[in-house]
Amino acid sequence: MSAFEALAQLLGPRFTTADAARCQNGQNDGHYPEILPDAVAFPQDTQEVAQIVRICAAHSVPIVAFGAGTSLEGQHLATQGGVSVDFARMNKLLEVRPEDMNVVIQPGLTRKQLNQGLRATGLFFPIDPGADASLGGMAATRASGTTAVRYGTMRDNVLALEAVMADGSVIRTGTAARKSSAGYDLTHLLVGSEGTLGLITELTLKLHGIPEAIASATCHFETVADAVDCVILTIQSGLPLARIELVDEMMVRGFNLAQDAGLPEKPHLFLEFHGAPEAVRGQVTRFREIAADSGAGNWQEADTPEARTALWALRHSALPAISALDPGAGKKTLSTDVCVPISRLAEAVSVARAQAAARGLLCTIVGHVGDGNFHCGLRYDPADAAMVAKVMDYSGILAQTALRLGGTVTGEHGIGIGKQKYMSAEHGPALDWMARIKEAFDPAGILNPGKMLPETIAPSGKNGD
Amino acid sequence: MSAFEALAQLLGPRFTTADAARCQNGQNDGHYPEILPDAVAFPQDTQEVAQIVRICAAHSVPIVAFGAGTSLEGQHLATQGGVSVDFARMNKLLEVRPEDMNVVIQPGLTRKQLNQGLRATGLFFPIDPGADASLGGMAATRASGTTAVRYGTMRDNVLALEAVMADGSVIRTGTAARKSSAGYDLTHLLVGSEGTLGLITELTLKLHGIPEAIASATCHFETVADAVDCVILTIQSGLPLARIELVDEMMVRGFNLAQDAGLPEKPHLFLEFHGAPEAVRGQVTRFREIAADSGAGNWQEADTPEARTALWALRHSALPAISALDPGAGKKTLSTDVCVPISRLAEAVSVARAQAAARGLLCTIVGHVGDGNFHCGLRYDPADAAMVAKVMDYSGILAQTALRLGGTVTGEHGIGIGKQKYMSAEHGPALDWMARIKEAFDPAGILNPGKMLPETIAPSGKNGD
The missing domain is CATH 3.30.465.10 (Uridine Diphospho-n-acetylenolpyruvylglucosamine Reductase; domain 3)
Incomplete structure (x- = not known):
């Protein structure tokens, strides 16, 4: 019996090789092309997952876990085929x-x-x-x-x-x-x-x-550097923030285009404070004092739960807003994800802006800047090889910059397919010890093969040595 | 050249087989006997550590790291001989x-x-x-x-x-x-x-x-159960505490004997609050309200930095205070270390007290009860086999109880030698995957051999299979 026959026997209609399911699990929110698994399995419990893995292991069929398909580095794409284990029913x-x-x-x-x-x-x-x-x-x-x-x-x-x-x-x-x-x-x-x-x-x-009191607000600055200085001073002051998000002027333009947000096209911070009511008021007051020194203006508080929800929905609509800035059919958005120590954030953002300008790239910046983490959004046409090269080169410069500043090539998006090429630069000799773990845990290389570790140090099972 | 000759050549007088150094690194603050390494090395930098490891690896000599020798489960003891790598100079x-x-x-x-x-x-x-x-x-x-x-x-x-x-x-x-x-x-x-x-x-x-304001205090309760109820209610209320320590009446008696502490011999909580001055006052007020419902009395605040230091020095003098309760020469103290979900803390402490009473064991309880972690201190004479058996049996009952309540056999002391026997019960099949990591990282088994993983699943290098 083949692996797929065994899986069909195990799962009945919850195992499928139909195009619809394969296509659905082959999409991604990142900049990667459609990559279809050979089949999709929908286990209902842990024991079914274990049986799926045993069947796939016996037949050397790759297994790729699938949650909601929202990852940005292709983690859920079956680049070597095999079965997409879809957790929708779990x-x-x-x-x-x-x-x-x-x-x-x-x-x-x-x-x-x-x-x-x-x-x-x-x-x-x-x-x-x-x-x-x-x-x-x-x-x-x-x-x-x-x-x-x-x-x-x-x-x-x-x-x-x-x-x-x-x-x-x-x-x-x-x-x-x-x-x-x-x-x-x-x-x-x-x-x-x-x-x-x-x-x-x-x-x-x-x-x-759930905090007793929540205050959300936006304010703007004359320059991105001023906004970043305000973030650094705020974090270093020890002021407890629940969110502090940078949105540069280009990202604001995207929000205005896509959502009719009506914001002044200046760099903004989107903020939230959590705590007891009097503590939250105290935090807001202290933050506004720090921000005033960096030239903050147009303080706008979201006074109702609805207004707060709208504020964060706007912030989280970055991907469609970037598309609105440069809508051409077939274009993709690459989102970078470096994270640096807070003291180096100004330098990292400055390099990101200067390098984008030098290349004539349309670039938005949003970021969880309280952690030193920010994303540059870059639009490009995958069919335009020169443009692809320019964007990838830019992404590489940012990765190198993050490492030079003591940071990481990915704060939160992960490695997947796209960041494997930086793993050696970030980890050096430690990468060999990651490979030892992979080899010890998955010697045949059936779990999400071709991801995370660069090919050159993948476990022996996948390299045939 | 033997390993020791090579190490002597590398380190000069910073490598020694002298009894003084071996004895110093063979002691422990726990209940284990003196166990001497064959030699002690004092590296000055990372490269020297790397060279020591290479020499030991080439000669299959065990390597045991040594910091300050304060571990309680014998982690730093060279149970299979070899070199104690003492980080005193690093x-x-x-x-x-x-x-x-x-x-x-x-x-x-x-x-x-x-x-x-x-x-x-x-x-x-x-x-x-x-x-x-x-x-x-x-x-x-x-x-x-x-x-x-x-x-x-x-x-x-x-x-x-x-x-x-x-x-x-x-x-x-x-x-x-x-x-x-x-x-x-x-x-x-x-x-x-x-x-x-x-x-x-x-x-x-x-x-x-460093928090702007710090308040430290003690209060007492009529029963340990009341004190524990107060802890559970406090944690579940979300009140931010910097420390909340349970000290039972027997431990108080030890403090009084050893330190002339003059505390009423009732169960106490030792507390600390960190934050802005007004926040700390608010926390103290809220805590006292919660504690009053559990019958707390004799609220004593440590008003000066010196008084705070004295309060925590007293709390941290548990080991000598336990000795003072039962001073016999040659006696040892075993300190248990279970940790359970906060909702099960009352049951865990109740079992610990009942089982000690049933066995006629002198038992003190102190604990970081805000985490669900507490220590029972038990005195015994290592030469009294029946007593050793009784204490070890008690320790095992506590470990089983912690696991039954969804907790862990060690909140913070670690596994070392003493808790290996519980690893299988706590981790089940996951233990095999820990052994895979050990095998992948240290196939010859030279790094702190005989610790952490139980012998039966130790890497093949140490079992000769």
């Missing part, structure tokens, strides 16, 4: 434990679905990458977003997990206790491993109390 | 970066030395396990202590590190940026690995701003 909120401020979920649940399910508890899950990503995908990518400056990343908010490993065995890592010194930290090895070491089938996530 | 504060709130240090630096070195900056390193442990040892053990409820554990405060691996190669993991999604999280694989995967030779640690 999207249950299994257990809410308000007394311990944690929740047990299946990986296909999205962050918005989770927060819907938590509405009655007074608790929420804060990590917000913008897209309504699946929580399994967010864990696998070590995602973060606008609130990481306050609540950390997925690394900080996954307490425990269950995973199916390359041989089909099921493991549980971590416990529901807040801390442990018992053995190697497999939880945080699997978080950020992008489906290359195991398939996450359950997550225990930390929850946080 | 204790420099290499670089303070106040603008990024981090610091680069060598592993032999202790936490008190670090905070001395930070005095001019307005920043501090908060993790406080009581003992003046080396920061390399704290990272390797994933240590925490009284302030973890507010500032997290070593896991949360190590940004990046340098390590010498089993083949003598030197790797750097992580960056100075606050977050990254670039590849497998080797930093947090090495944190907590107890010297079994590599030797940490440099750490980049997060720093925190």
Whole structure:
């Protein structure tokens, strides 16, 4: 029996080689072309995932996990074919434990679905990458977003997990206790491993109390440098912020075009403060004092929950807004993702702007600047080889700049296909030890093959040596 | 040339087989007997560590890292002989970066030395396990202590590190940026690995701003159950505490005997609040309201920095105070270390007390109860086999109870020698994947052999299979 026959027998209609399902799982929100898996499987529980992996392992068929398809570096694309394991049917909120401020979920649940399910508890899950990503995908990518400056990343908010490993065995890592010194930290090895070491089938996530008071606001600056100076001073002052987002003048123009936002086309900060009412007022006052020294103007507070939602929906509409700036059919958007120590943020942003200008690139900048993380959005026509080369060259300059400044080539989007070429520069000899882990966990190289580690150091099973 | 000849040639007088050095590194603050290494090496820099490892690897000589010797589970004891690599000479504060709130240090630096070195900056390193442990040892053990409820554990405060691996190669993991999604999280694989995967030779640690205001206080309760109820309600209310420590009536008696503390012999909470002055006052008020409902009495605030220091010095004198309760020469103290979800803390403490009473054991309880972590201190005479059996049996009951309640057998002391027997019960099939990592990173088993992983699943190199 072939692998696909065995999978069809196991899953019935929940295994398919139909074009519709393959096409759906072959798209991406990043700049990669459509890349179709050979088949799509929709497991309903962990044991089915384990059986799928055993069948694929027996037949050397690649396995690529699929959550919501919102990753930006092609992590979910089946570049070597095989089966897309789609967690759409494993999207249950299994257990809410308000007394311990944690929740047990299946990986296909999205962050918005989770927060819907938590509405009655007074608790929420804060990590917000913008897209309504699946929580399994967010864990696998070590995602973060606008609130990481306050609540950390997925690394900080996954307490425990269950995973199916390359041989089909099921493991549980971590416990529901807040801390442990018992053995190697497999939880945080699997978080950020992008489906290359195991398939996450359950997550225990930390929850946080919904703040008593929330204040959201925008203000603008004369120059991006002024806005960045304000961010650096704010972070260094120790002022607790829930979000502090840079939006440059070109991004504002995109928001105005796409959403009729009506904002002055100047660099902005989008801000949020969480806490007790009097604490939030104090934070706003202190922030406005710091911002005034950097020439901030046009302070606009979002006074109602609806206005706050609209403010953050606008901020999170960057991708369509970038398209609106340069709409040509077939064009793609590349989003860079460097992250640097806060003291080097001004230099990193300055290099990004100068290099884009020198190349005549239309470039937007948005970023979770409180973490030192920002994204340059670049439009290009994939058919225009010279333009592609120019954009890729620019992306490479930014990566080198981040490393020179003591930072990382990816703050939150992950490695996937697109950043493999920088792995050696970022990690040096440590990369060999990552390869040892991959080799030890997946010697045949069936879990998301061709991702994360560069080809030259991929495990022997995939290189035929 | 033998390994020791080569090491003597490399290090001169900084390599020794003299009894004095061997004895010093063969002691422990836990309940284990003296276990001497065959030799002690005092490297001065990373390259020397790498050369030591290469020499030992070539001769199959075990390597055991030594920081300050304060670990409680024998992590630094050379149970299979070999070389104790003593980081006493690698204790420099290499670089303070106040603008990024981090610091680069060598592993032999202790936490008190670090905070001395930070005095001019307005920043501090908060993790406080009581003992003046080396920061390399704290990272390797994933240590925490009284302030973890507010500032997290070593896991949360190590940004990046340098390590010498089993083949003598030197790797750097992580960056100075606050977050990254670039590849497998080797930093947090090495944190907590107890010297079994590599030797940490440099750490980049997060720093925190010294709070504007600090309030420390003690209060007492009629029963331990009342004190624990107060802790649970406080944590579940979301009140931010910097420390919340349980001290039971027997531990208070020890403090009174050893330190003439003059405290009423009732269960106490020792507390600390950090923040802006008005926030701290608000926290104290809210806490006292919650505590009043649990019958708290005798609120005593430490009004001066000296009084605060004295309060925490008293709390951290648990080991000598336990000895004072039962001073017999040659007696040892075993300190348990379970950690459970906060909602199960009352049950865990209740089991611990009932089981001690049923066995007629003199038992003190102290704990970082805001994390669900507490320690039972048990005195025994190692020559009294029946008593040893009783104490070990009790420790096992506690470990089983923690696992039954969804917790861990060690919140912060680590595995070392003493907790290996519980690894399978805590991790189940995940343990095999820990063994794969050990095998991949240290196939010959020269790094702290015989620790962490139980013998039955140790890498093949050590079992001869």
